Amino acid sequence: MIWIVFSLMAAATFLVIAFTATGGGRAVLSRRDSASAIFADQIREVERDQERGVITAEEGRAAKAEIERRLQAIERQAEADPAARRSGRALVLAVAFAVPAFAAGLYWQLGSPNIPSQPFAERAAEQAEAREIADLAERLKMRLLSEPDGGATEGWALLGQTYMRMGRYEDAAEAFARLQERPDVTSALVSQYGEALVYAEDGIVTPKAGRVFDRALELDPANPAATFYQALAMEQAGAPDAAYDLLKARIEAEDEFRPWMESFAAQLNRIAAAAGRPRVDLAEFAPAMPGPTADQVAAAEEMSDEDRQAFIRSMVERLATRMQETPGDLDGWMRLGNAYSVLGETENARDAYGRAQKLAETLPQTDPRKATIDRALSELGG
Incomplete structure (x- = not known):
């Protein structure tokens, strides 16, 4: 339907231009006719001036001769005008047809006609929310600046994190910078300052940012x-092997799964593809999810389908219970969402992935878990 509407709009535009270019079906006064009327009036004016004695007969004849010369020049030009007008009209018609045709072809190649449009109300709500967050951030900043002790560390940290989510990386770096000389600054706040500096430089780790991470x-x-x-x-300095070794050694130093390991593994495998190093499997370093023991697996193989389903459900329920005790475990919510998806419990899966999505809001855009969560919610219709 949308293509039919666009086609009709393009056709209507073409017809309007064509109608105008061809004269619109109305008789139009030519330049020659209008010039003849003007020059005739000028000749009559010269004759009246001559009768009143304003000019002499000789001056009158000279003025009439000049007027007639101008009229003849316009008549000669008018003889060549029809071809020029036809050429100009043809160009207008060609452009009127070519522009929509070219636009349609370009959209067909590069556009996304199958992507649903976002309702105006939804866009307006998002814009209103963004303005509200920006206003709250500005009010928080003014309050922190007005406090005699320079503002609470927690307040500046919150402001910096808010600016990061808003994409205002330079403002975020400025907020975190105010905390760097405080005695209560933590390694996490220092590294957040460095991350803001990196984002402000479009992902480049500058020497200044490097010194910040060293201090962290x-x-x-x-x-x-x-x-x-x-x-x-x-890696940016041209030492991908050193970067690979550092990331791998850091993962190997852990004796159990940590949420940040997935980001490290993704970066490791990206470097591995370019440096010719072996890819890594995160399962080799630490299990992503506590699974059944070997005895449990053996017992499950002998179960009936109903018993096996009940066994799987009991494991999922234990994980769900543990997540209620540790609601801040992003990776746990992701595992629970996946488990519910396998069981076909769509609502529970959406709820688990939704909780994971909220926890992932503070993660950098490069963290692969954000894309995993978004893809899962999309598949679940959330």
């Missing part, structure tokens, strides 16, 4: 974010 590791050698960006700096 001095405060906490186990800070995974600082290690991640140190490896990124190595």
